[in-house]
Structures are given as structure tokens and as C-alpha cells.
Amino acid sequence: MMRSTSSTIRTRRAARAAAAVAAGALALSLTACGGGDDDKADDGGSGTPSGGAQTGATVTLPKLDGTTLEVAAVWTGAEQANFKKVLAEFTRRTGAKVTFVPAQDPIINFLGSKIAGGQPPDVALLPQPGAIKQAVEKKWAKPVGAEAQAQLTKNYSQGWQDIGKVGGKQYGVYYKAANKSLIWYNAKALQNAGASEPKTWKDLLSTARQVYDSGVTPFSVGGADGWTLTDWFENVYLSQAGPEKYDQLAQHRIKWTDPSVKQALTTLAQIWSKKDYLAGGADGALQTEFPASVTQTFTGGDQPKAAMVYEGDFAQVNIGETKAKVGTDAKVFPFPAVGASAPVVSGGDAAVILKDSKAAQALVTFLASPDAAVIQAKLGGYLSPNKNVPESAYPNEVQRTIAKALIASGDDFRFDMSDQAPQAFGGTPGKGEWKDLQDFLKNPSDVAGAQAKLEKDAAAAYGGGS
Known part of the structure; x- marks a missing residue:
């Protein structure tokens, strides 16, 4: 999830490349075999998946014995636990003691309260380009140093570097990426249905x-988390309206009352209006959080609560909490083409320095290197935009194919629209686009009403107009 456009987030990506990614590697039939939660990141020993020291290091880190660091992110569950293993490897190599600070969404508000109290974390993982821009405007964020920039230049496409820039300066290091154009399904349920x-x-x-x-x-929808609904909309809109319109709407250069939005919402209603197509109906979907939307699709054998669930590659983390095996029990296909070509929507989380220090710069340098990404890649449910992470680091053929497609796309992708919007519109639970689409899920017959709400909230957040 991410928000607020800046000149560095201009989506210069070509429609032909997005279509090629969708029709190429992602359009493969992805059917291959799959393969302590306290606050101290260094409690896990070495932090490598095997329990031993990481070999083949590609980046040199300073010795930081006696140094302490706090790292904040909204990650929970397995995602948080896996990231702590990455932080533990940083501890093993530098001697710095790292504490993971669980943050609440929206993270900008969380960070604001910490900064007001004089206790900002050293580094925060921000899930919106708009949040990076806000952190810079508030003078919270610090530019990355030469070492981190060198890793970015070496390991990242220009597009992934630019998304982390504000005013031409590099503030964000995209440690984690997401392919948000996937639908996961219970293989037995679809097979039994023919x-x-x-x-x-x-x-x-x-x-x-x-x-x-x-x-x-048919479908499990995590409607209690409004961001999942924005992702549904974005895939339909990008495929149906095309990349140029997508960019215009992302920057509020056209209004949400535009006919293209009406068409996308009407298309979404073909599924959302059928209460028997949603696990628990619309009311049930609105009470289902994203993790549960995934797990209920892959429990119950061939009689799950739903056969399919839409979301990104990171759904594998939640699939891993069930007995389902990725590639056999749990399979995936690209989000289908609504218009001329299938959509390719990406997202990500960027490391941003809030307290400039040798240790904070070293950590962000580490996160920009393949060394950090390889650790989490091996644990599953993670995708890196780092082009020098070997495909072999990913634990199953499904994840390797998704990673290969992301890297092959280079700069040719569209970034999550709601993540480009101001946080007040695209990134706040119970408000703006999240709330408006939840209301639309509840009453999908009122397309015009949904458009009016979306435009009102967008206009207020963007500063009064298109």
C-alpha cells in the first residue's frame, strides 16, 4: 500500500511492457511445488534460515558494538518474524542491537506521535511513496548516504530508485516489493468444479x-482491510481504462466521477453484488481481515469457505499458516484481463532513515544489498525489487516465477494507485478511498454515489480539485 504523488513517481512505464509481463512469465500456469515473536531482533541468533552465518556477503558493514537501533514497521505475524531474522543477521555482522517496533497503520500518524514524544525510531519501513514525501516535508526523513546509494545503483532499476526519491534526493530504499495482480485458488475446489x-x-x-x-x-474478500478493495479496483481500472487514465486518476488529474471510474465500479459490481459469491456475503467480507481471507480459502480441504482469494504474492505468508502446499494445494493465476491486456500492479515498502547515524545508514545499506533480501526470500512470502537476488533464493517455483517477472519488467510497471495518493485519501483505515470502497462493497448498486464520495474525499485530500 502507498500514497501522494510527486514528480519522481511519474509512471513512465509503457503499456506494452505491462502487457508483456502479464502475458509472459506471469501468464505461465504457476503449478510448481512449494516448498519467537518478541521485540528483540537479535534474539534469533544468526538470523539466517539455516541458523548459521550467512556466506557470500556482497556488502561490507562497519563494526557497531554497543550501538542500539529501533526499526519500525506495520508488519505482523510471519512477515514480522521473518524480517527479524534479517535484522538478526545485521546484528551478527555489526554487533548493533536492533529492536523491532510494531507500528500501527497509518504509520505516518504512529511516527508523528513517537517524534512528538522525542522517541522516533532510527529507521521506518514506509508502505507508501506518499508517506515518504510526507516524512520529507515534515523534515523527519534523512537522505541516504553514499554507501546505500551505491547499493541502489548497483542492485535496483531506475524506476525502483525513483519511487524512493523526493525532490531529486534519495530518501527511500525499497526493501520489499509486491506483485498485486494475482488470484490464489484452492486447487481441489476448482478441480472438483471442472x-x-x-x-x-x-x-x-x-x-x-x-x-x-x-x-x-467462489471468493474470499478481506473487506475489513480497505486496502484490499483498492487493489481490486486498481487491477480492474488499469486493465480496462489503460495506463494513461490510471496515471491521471492516480494524480487526480481526472475526477473520480469520470466515466472510466463508473465503468470499473460497474465491472467490480459483477462480483461484489452477488452476495452468494462472497464468503459470508458482503457483511461477512467486511468483517474479514486480509489474513483470514487467505487462510479460510485453504482450510477445509475441498470444501473451503471460498475457492479463490485475490491479493499479491505476499499471501504466501498466510497460506503457510495452513496445511496447504503452494504449487499443489494452493495455486495462482494472473489477474485476468478486463480490457486489452492483463494488469500488472506493484507495491512495496521502503526503508527511510529518521535518525541519521552511522548505524542507521549501515542498516539501510544492508537492506539495499542482496545479502538482506536473500535471507527473507528463502523464508517465503517475500518479493524483492533487488535485481541481484538470485532466483534460486526463492523457496518454490511459483515464487521464482513471480520474482523473475518482476525483475524482467524493469521500469515497466504501475505502482499501487492508492499508495500514490495522499494518505488521507488512499491510506487511512475508516476514511477516504478505503471507507468509500467498503461502502460500495456493502451497496454495489450505487455506483454514482460511490463516485461522488470518492471524488469528494479525493478533492479534499489533494487540495481541492483535479
Whole structure:
């Protein structure tokens, strides 16, 4: 998830490349085999998945014995636990003691309260370009140093570097990426329904009908987390309206009352308006948080609460909490083409320095290197925009294919639209786009009403107009 556009976030990416990624590596039938939560990151020993020291280090880090660091992020559960292992390797190599600080969303508000209290973390992982821009405008964020910049230049495409810039300066290091154009499915449920992986939106509706006729609810939707609904919208809108319109709406250069938005919402309503197609109906979806939307799709054998769940590659973390095996029990297909080509929507989390120090700069340098990313890649449910992370670091063929497609896309991707918007519109629970789409899920017949709410909230957040 990410928000607020700046000149460095201009989406210069070509539609042909987005289509190529979707139709190429991601359009493969992804059917290969899959493969302590306290606050102290260094409690885990070496932090490497095998429990031993990491070999083949590509970046030299300073000795920081006696130094302490705090790192804040909104990550929870397995995602947080896996990141702590990365921090533990940093501790092993430098001697710095690192504490993970769980943050609440929106993280900018969380950081504001910490800074007001005189206790900002040293580094924060920000899930929105808009949040980076806000942190710079508030004079919280510090530019990255020469060592981190060298790692970025060596390991990242220009597009991923630019997303972390504000006013031409590098403030964010994108440690984590996401492919948000995937639909995961319970293989047994689709097989029993005689359904195949859809390539188009029309095919998806047919697959949903086959699943429904077999006695299984087609979709699980984590509507309690409004950001999942923005992701649904973005994929439909990008594929249907095209990249140029997507960029215009992301920057509020066209209004949410535009006919293209009406068309996308009307398309979404083809699924959202069918209460029997959603696990628990709309009311149930609005009470289901994202992790549960995934796990309920892969529990219950061939009679799960739902057969399919839309979200990014990171859903693997939650699939891992079930007995389902990625590649056999849990499979995935690219978000189907609604228009001329399938969408490719990306997201990510960037490390930003809030307290400039040798240790903080060293940590961000480490996170920009392949060394850090390889550790978390091996643990699954993680995708790095670092082009020098070997495909072999990913634990299964599904994840390797997704990673290969991300790197192959280079600069040719579209970044999550709500993450480019001001946080007040695109990144605050219970407000703005999140709330407006939750209301639309509750009443998908009121397309015009949804558009009016979205435009009102967008205009206020962007400063009064398109």
C-alpha cells in the first residue's frame, strides 16, 4: 500500500511492457511445488534460515558494538518474524542491537506521535511513496548516504530508485516489493468444479459460476482491510481504462466521477453484488481481515469457505499458516484481463532513515544489498525489487516465477494507485478511498454515489480539485 504523488513517481512505464509481463512469465500456469515473536531482533541468533552465518556477503558493514537501533514497521505475524531474522543477521555482522517496533497503520500518524514524544525510531519501513514525501516535508526523513546509494545503483532499476526519491534526493530504499495482480485458488475446489484458470474477466465470471454450482463459494474478500478493495479496483481500472487514465486518476488529474471510474465500479459490481459469491456475503467480507481471507480459502480441504482469494504474492505468508502446499494445494493465476491486456500492479515498502547515524545508514545499506533480501526470500512470502537476488533464493517455483517477472519488467510497471495518493485519501483505515470502497462493497448498486464520495474525499485530500 502507498500514497501522494510527486514528480519522481511519474509512471513512465509503457503499456506494452505491462502487457508483456502479464502475458509472459506471469501468464505461465504457476503449478510448481512449494516448498519467537518478541521485540528483540537479535534474539534469533544468526538470523539466517539455516541458523548459521550467512556466506557470500556482497556488502561490507562497519563494526557497531554497543550501538542500539529501533526499526519500525506495520508488519505482523510471519512477515514480522521473518524480517527479524534479517535484522538478526545485521546484528551478527555489526554487533548493533536492533529492536523491532510494531507500528500501527497509518504509520505516518504512529511516527508523528513517537517524534512528538522525542522517541522516533532510527529507521521506518514506509508502505507508501506518499508517506515518504510526507516524512520529507515534515523534515523527519534523512537522505541516504553514499554507501546505500551505491547499493541502489548497483542492485535496483531506475524506476525502483525513483519511487524512493523526493525532490531529486534519495530518501527511500525499497526493501520489499509486491506483485498485486494475482488470484490464489484452492486447487481441489476448482478441480472438483471442472473449472480452469481464467484468462479474461469474462472467463473469471464463468469460473466463479462453475465453482458456485459445485457448492463452494467462489471468493474470499478481506473487506475489513480497505486496502484490499483498492487493489481490486486498481487491477480492474488499469486493465480496462489503460495506463494513461490510471496515471491521471492516480494524480487526480481526472475526477473520480469520470466515466472510466463508473465503468470499473460497474465491472467490480459483477462480483461484489452477488452476495452468494462472497464468503459470508458482503457483511461477512467486511468483517474479514486480509489474513483470514487467505487462510479460510485453504482450510477445509475441498470444501473451503471460498475457492479463490485475490491479493499479491505476499499471501504466501498466510497460506503457510495452513496445511496447504503452494504449487499443489494452493495455486495462482494472473489477474485476468478486463480490457486489452492483463494488469500488472506493484507495491512495496521502503526503508527511510529518521535518525541519521552511522548505524542507521549501515542498516539501510544492508537492506539495499542482496545479502538482506536473500535471507527473507528463502523464508517465503517475500518479493524483492533487488535485481541481484538470485532466483534460486526463492523457496518454490511459483515464487521464482513471480520474482523473475518482476525483475524482467524493469521500469515497466504501475505502482499501487492508492499508495500514490495522499494518505488521507488512499491510506487511512475508516476514511477516504478505503471507507468509500467498503461502502460500495456493502451497496454495489450505487455506483454514482460511490463516485461522488470518492471524488469528494479525493478533492479534499489533494487540495481541492483535479
